[in-house]
Amino acid sequence: MHISKFSHSNFFFLFFLNLALSSLIRAQSAGSAEAYKVKEDLNALSEDAIPVEIWLPKVEDSLAVYQMPKVVPGTYKVHNYGLFVRDFAAFNEAGDSLPVQKLSINSWQIKRAQELHRIQYWVDDSYGDERGRPIFAPSGSSNEEEVFLLNQFAYIGYLEGYKNLPFELEIAHPQGFFGSGAWPAERSDTLDHYQFPSYFLLHDNPMMYCQPDTSSVWIGNSKVELSLYSPNKTVNADTTMALIEAVLQASAEYLGGSLPVDKYSILIYCQSDLKGDFSYGALEHHRSTVLYMPEVDGAIFYEGVRDIVAHEFLHIITPLGIHSEYIQDFDFANPEMSRHLWLYEGVTEYNSHLVQVRDSIYSKEEFLEVMRDKFFANDQYEDLPLTAVSKHTLDIYHDQYQNFYEGGAIAAMALDLYLIEISGGGMRLMDLLNNLSAVFPADTFFKDEDLFRIMGELSFPQVETFMVRHFEAGEPFPWERLFANVGLDYSDEGKTMGWSIGTDELSYDLEQDRFLVTNEEGIDSFGEALGLKARDQIISINGDTLNLFSFQTVLADFQGTLQEGDEVVYRVARPKRNDKFRIKRLKTKAFKVEYDESHLLKWQEEASDRQKAWRKIWLAQ
Structure with missing residues (x-):
């Protein structure tokens, strides 16, 4: 999507x-x-x-x-x-x-x-x-x-x-x-x-x-028109456009300041049945994109639209621009898959967040959190070579496809950091994509099996080896070295102190529209102090209602403003017999808990001038 x-x-x-x-x-x-x-x-x-x-x-x-x-x-x-x-x-x-x-x-x-x-x-x-x-x-x-x-x-x-x-x-x-x-x-x-x-x-x-609800802006030399259908008029086109215009402008600047089309259309269909299909997302086209979104007002909608539009918009680079023969002459009846979905989806997903940090829509800390989430998501999938999963995404590895937005994105980040390293700060991933675009404009294609060789020819010979080792053979990326180049310390595993919501085992009750504590094993010391029990359904945290669409905002507010010793109040629905619930008020004083953490990233306090320079080249911050 x-x-x-x-x-x-x-x-x-x-x-x-x-x-x-x-x-x-x-x-x-x-x-x-x-x-x-x-x-x-x-x-x-x-x-x-x-x-x-x-x-x-x-x-x-x-x-x-x-x-x-x-x-x-x-x-x-x-x-x-x-x-x-x-x-x-x-x-x-x-x-x-x-x-x-x-x-x-x-x-x-x-x-x-x-x-x-x-x-x-x-x-x-x-x-x-x-x-x-x-x-x-x-x-x-x-x-x-x-x-x-x-x-x-x-x-x-x-x-x-x-x-x-x-x-x-x-x-x-x-x-x-x-x-x-x-x-x-x-x-x-x-x-x-x-x-x-x-x-x-x-x-x-x-x-x-x-019935039309549209809004438009000029992005460089192109008119971008947004059309929105909201059955209950919960959201509207003008507000949506105002909140995504910055990322559209940032994407256009990343593309060189202009778009290759005179008009680009964003079609947003909002689904009011929030207990129905959750296949929210988007599908890209050369001159437009279609979004299917939940009809909810607030950050979950507007931030979701912003990130999705950034992704779909940047598909102009690939595969709508750079692509193999299997995209050029697409067989709608019996398609053959390319080995390079990591390029079409992974690179695009990475770029969609990179443009936002480079334009200061994200802070560099927010960008790292986005990418850490992708590390966590990637851990849930099998450890397989990206090219093999891509080639067989319609059959053998159909259940691995979603990981191109997670593992594919962090692979793109690794390639970006490697290019900065091997070029001494003279080349980024975007520069290599521009080189590929110059050789393979939208009306041409590369041969699937030749891409890694061509990438080496258009950058450095070592790049072909890097792609074969890590993208084709599945060798782990050298994250400690790549991140150290830009002043980041990386650890696979470690311990950290932080604010907890009381459990790391949550599931969701669609009927009640509430998160529930899955089991006793996931309840930590803060959850014990609160008095959380397995199967408790969390109604609110400090007065803020918690559900599928408010989860991200409520947790960000809760953990971002909490101080040691603050009173924390939960309202939970505790199940009784006959599918009934008892509403309980749980409270305790805030304290941090120690927990195991993976993919730890921390900016070095004493980064060298070279590290700072390469970080600036990478993130423009």
């Missing part, structure tokens, strides 16, 4: 070609032999489904196969969008039915294809689906009376062998609805027309139709 990122010459060529040919394509008949014409009717919504009608290019063979995507770029997970298609039918120009056979979840074979003129079917949305079909929400679809989130790959497929033909898309929509998105459209009150030169560009441009 979160961008300095490079020539997008081919993309700009297609964009301006689209504008130049727009009127010509619009004039073509529905049965054009060289294009698809698609109609989606949002007004015909019925039981969370909409009808799709497609006039097809001329087919010469007797058989044709219509294909819906199995996987889409950026998700690295099998979703099988054909699952949501029903009542599929094919017709000739006279309106007679043609024989259709469903070959697989995602494909339909049409016989007498020389006569094929039109197909039609209904598409159910993924958000309303209750049949156990897990779809990463930002890559899903919503068909509701108040909002339509249209990731077009969930609605439209292509004929095998005809994927790269133009698509003309017509969307009929309720009056008062506006279709937000980055791609240009010819609009009227109830009907919009889009022209896409290929299926890839159709799939790459999501849209959201609803």
